Amino acid sequence: MTPIPKTETARSATQAKPDTPSAQPPLSMTKPAMPIASPPLSLKLPLLMLTLGLLGLSACAPVPTLKPGASLLPPEQLGLKQAKGELQPFGADAAKSWWTRFKDPQLDALLARALAQSPSLAQVRARVERASALVENALASDKPLVGAGMDATYQRYPEHSLYPPPIAGSLRTMATVQAGISYDWDFFGRHEAELNAALGQARAAEAESEAAQLMLAAQLTRSYLSLARVLAQKDLLAQQLSQREQSLALVRQRVAAGLDTSLEQRTAESPLPELRRQAWVLDEQAALLRQQLASLSAQSAEQLGTLKPELPKPLSLQAASNEGQSLGLDLLGRRPDVVAARWRVEASTQQLALARSQFYPNLNLSAFAGFSSIGLDQLLKAGSLQFGFGPSLRLPLFDTGRLRAQFKGSAAELDASVAAYNAAVLEAVREASGQLSSLQSLQRQQQEQEALLGNARASRDLVAQRFNAGLGSKLALLNAQGSVLQQERQSLELRGQTLEAQVGLIRALGGGWQDAATAQ
Template sequence: MITANLAKARGTRLLSLLALSIALSACAVGPDYKRPEINTPAQFKQVAGWKAAVPSDALERGAWWELYGDAELNDLVGRLNVSNQNLAAAEAQYRQARALVRGARAAFYPSLSTNAGVTRSGQGGGQNVVTTSDVISSGGSRSTITKNYDLSLNASWELDIWGKLRRSLESSKAGFEASAGDLAAAKLSYQSELAQSYLQLRVLDDQQRLLDATVDAYARSLKLTENQYRAGIVPKSDVSQARTQLKSTEAQAIDLKWQRAQLEHAIAVLVGVSPAELSIAPREQLPQLPQIPVALPSQLLERRPDIAAAERRVISANADIGIAEAAWYPDLTISASGGYRGSSFADWIELPNRFWSIGPSLAMTLFDGGARSAEVERTEAVYDQTVAQYRQSVLDGFREVEDYLVQLRVMEQEAQVQQQAVESARESLRLIQNQYKAGTVDFNSVVTVQATALNNERTALTLLGNRLTASVQLIAALGGGWTVDQLVPPADQDDKLD
């Protein structure tokens, strides 16, 4: 009866201890996270004339590169998403962060371990050696040699009274989500790089066609000049000028080939293959310049993966302060062990050889020379650093969007004026060629107008390439089709802890 009462009393005390621990664990030391204040403008400064984003816009779908209406670009981006080696490295870092979350969660549960072994020990000064427990007398000395067999099961559970473990999990989760943001930002960056290289390659194709057509026109002009020279209508210097102009333009056409090859090589590496394994055939149709819906500045915080990752690092740094402050409080651990211990293998695992122990323990550092204070100070400084970096990321995001908005708007106006210049140059070229055929102007006048026309045509194509590149950069600055909801993909929802 007495034994039963003692066991009941111990059980009551243990339950009381657990209840107290649970009550205390309702709160955690350290500051709770609050998003740092950001001065967000009501709208972008350069947004005049741009379409506002609505939920049905194409940019919301995620596959933003489809806005360019180019099937080959879509295929290349799909290959990049699967085979790019830098993305593979970023994805491996993401999985490392996910494993850290699982490790932090495991600290909430008891740990179990088992041990089985045999030990042999001796005491005394005798020289005789025996293999079983015995006492030997030799020359007045005694030697005791014993052998013990042990089999035990040990359990340990650290109660999260002050919230240290929960802050650790909070920090790991924030680091995991920051890693997910880094992965998304890297993917968006490489997608943007590929799209820019591909669009520039297509613009070079159009420039190549322009130069090839110009070379053909200059070849006809040279033939006409040679015929006029043989007829005594024009001097030989006109023939030399026509040939110089033809060869110079041929050299410009050849020069484009290495530029195109380099872009093709860059695309090959982005999709994860060697340059020898990828060839992109020239074609006549240029990708379309898309209409890009522009979100509000406040939405940029939810659409930019790099900004979201920067904020998650602030959350992690905030939780680290709680971990550092928890070091000032004692750790409560409940330990239990039990098993069998005997000196004979034959009757090792029998009831008389059984042992067990259970009980709580408190551990607390009384003096550490200021190490804990220094650690709290360090974590607070790290938090301030990550807040500043987060705010800078937001400011950089606002600046990038403003830059590309004004760049696209101004270049659109420039393109309209440049197109007028192209049409005027074409008309001037047509008139001057007719005058030369009629013998009213010299060939030097024709060469000047031809060079002006070609330069204007190439400038118009270069401007189109710049507009296409700026459109990609604007989409990337707006976060592509990404949203903050994608920080934890569906496959990883089990990593969340409510």
Template sequence: MTSSKSPPLLNLRLTAVAAAVSVISLLAGCAVGPDYARPKMDMPTAFKETGLKENQSWKTATPQQINADHRWWEIYGDSTLNNLIEQANQANQSIQLAEAQYRQAQAVANEARAGLWPTLGVNAGAGRALTNSNGIKLGNYYDIAANASWEPDIWGGVRRAVESGQAGSQASAADLAAARLSIQTTLAQDYLQLRITDQLKQLYADTITAYTRSLKLTQSQYNAGVALRSDVAQAETQLKSTEAQAIDLDAQRRQLEHAIAILVGKTPAAFSIPAEASADTATLQLAAHLPAIPTGLPSELLERRPDVAAAERRVALANANVGVAKAAFFPSLMLNVSGGFDAGSLAQWFAVPSRVWSLGPALAQTIFDGGLRRAQSAQAIAAYDASVAQYKQTVLSSFQDVEDNLALLHVLDQETTVQDQAVTAAQLSERLALAQYNAGTSLYLNVATAQALSLSNQRTAVQLRGRQLVASVALVKAIGGGWDAAELDKTPTVSADSKNSQTTAIAH
């Protein structure tokens, strides 16, 4: 409708619109679809494997966070490891991917939130036209107008969409935390395995030195006529086979170093980790140490593991989508307002007779859609049921992860104690066999057997300590690495590389 002279009619329309808005506000107080509630699960009162042995070094009785700042890797006391993880936090490409996906999820949430607000616009134009209304006329026209439209969220469909977007953003934030934790723990495990490999190389270097002395001893005794040629051959065979095994360790170390290079965002050619000299050659002591890791209560996994939090947020997302689908069954109302000036010359553009305006609501309802909305609603409900099942499976898997690593650490603790005793016994057997051979009361075969047994037991002992360290990192990951679900409401840190990529994309 257009007019410039009907204030009473305009006031009447404005009064009607105000009344309609009031009714709409009352209707919009509720939203269709189910309100969200976290799926319930039976929680155990304690982890099964924590009661296996008292006073274990890898657990405490009091629930607590690993580290107040979530820098869990510092509990290993290795400055090189700390530095590598800091590099990975800034440059790892998997983390960059998760950060970009989080920003995308935030944008989707903001897009849904925009539906709560009216749309405002303005347009202006000028032209020359030939008309055939009331006679042929040729003339200019000039117009300018502002318009506004708003679709009230009567049934809560937009609010449910906002809930869905917000839950999706929080799930993506948890995914980012999970990606970081995964990269950090993978790097820590690779690094600790590399250091264990260094310890094995040190063990083999010491063993090769000892075997070289044994070979020289047998050669001297053979030259003196008190030893057999077979003793020399056996000593030489043992030395060379040990050297070959030591060379094989180089391949393992290089592969681990290459893997770490990728994790910190570098090419293998531009990255290296110097070998770490053993602080105590006799015990092959590592710079990193096995930490005490508090496990907390089983129910805390629901808040402390980012993958569990992400699965729970996706349940909330699916629940909100059910409301969005149900809102489609109800009619939509659109309120439109526009006003401006329309004249045949610029001089009359802003004159009162040139004023134009329009105001009015529009109601729309789909009568028949071939079952489309019903199918979409059924799809949303099925997606919700699937997300609940996925959430519960993630929770169950998280309990398994913790129990598995608690049990593994317990068994490795016992195995390491027994293995250390075996190493002590094997080293004593090696010394006695060598002494008896030097005294001429034993064959060199006994020496070679004792030496091989000693090396095997020492290697097993080092590998067991490596398995303990790797399992402790796996336990850190299983209990969430000190992360907390309260972090979902905070904006995750975006690395400098990610910000630079945004700037570059905008510039192009």
């Protein structure tokens, strides 16, 4: 700190040598010298503090130089392009309650219960509330702090103290009633960085809440559709088992009549154990899916014992109907997990700015006013009034080791946030591309399976015509019906896989969610 220069005051009166008579004026002409008044002490202190403050603003601890950190992946590197009519599940008509398009009241009721009572979502909502409280705390940091207090102490004043008799050696009450105000003057953006960091964390928490709701809705919907597929498979399997038992009965009659051998009977018996095993597997899958649905919707599995959903038709998704359509840049604004990671990067950036501002001086202004007296009877009298005002300046000159460590830690946290964002973007692109490819492949498989099912039904109809005309056997008709049931089971499996892939694609594309800040 540069010392404050002192100014010398000039005197108006001249001084002559005492041995020079002519230099001494007559007594009648002598006038007293008028000294220049110096500033009172009440003005010197604020001027001194102001000067020290201005000098302190120019003094700061050296900020360490950081090596180049991580950078965000450019969207073009991932194949994301700004194109007209970007890929969306339902085109422009997107809604967060996408599961209502299945038009299943049971599914809607389960999801409403799950979104309202899920413990995992309750934890996420609590984190959102905590982040909102941090924003309020950051807003309060930029406002004056006003307080008031009162204290009273009954004590004996010693004789060898600052207080003269009769106070010295007596028992008296020291009381103070005082109000004060202080304000932290933010010259270097410390409060602004703290507020922006808190806002980034709050928006990240809100986006993570949306991501958790989307994940829960997708998991419950896929489990519900899987249960519907399993129950439909059980119905077809029961028909297939009944058809095989009828065929076995006919073969046994033919063997008893000497028309067939035991080889044909063994051939007719062999599919039955496999079909019964498949029935047990489907029963196990149905029980596990009901338990999963009960866990996701926060209820017991016994309450869902009578739940028998029906497999709906696949949705009409615009995203899967356009062959060769690529992912667009809007994917980064419609995936809540990616948006959350982006807000974490913003919050870490502001935390780094906050850590940088700690290297600069901090100026605080405070004032107080109140009453203080020895003796309660004198407390509220005019002579007990006290007040004051003064600035305080903090210079980080001997705390640079801790500040450097905090600054480097904030920089490392920013690099970690950038890496997490890049990983989230890569996962989002991989997941969306994979779900889109799977759904388009399943749609092509369904087309071929429909052809197979049509051929099996046509063959069954021809065999039925021959049987009705007396040209074919009942065993041939049962075998043709069994082929139709097998193809129907395969078609049902592809239909269920298509529905689950559609739910996966909807989730991968954000489920109709849009970041409000990105939309603006």
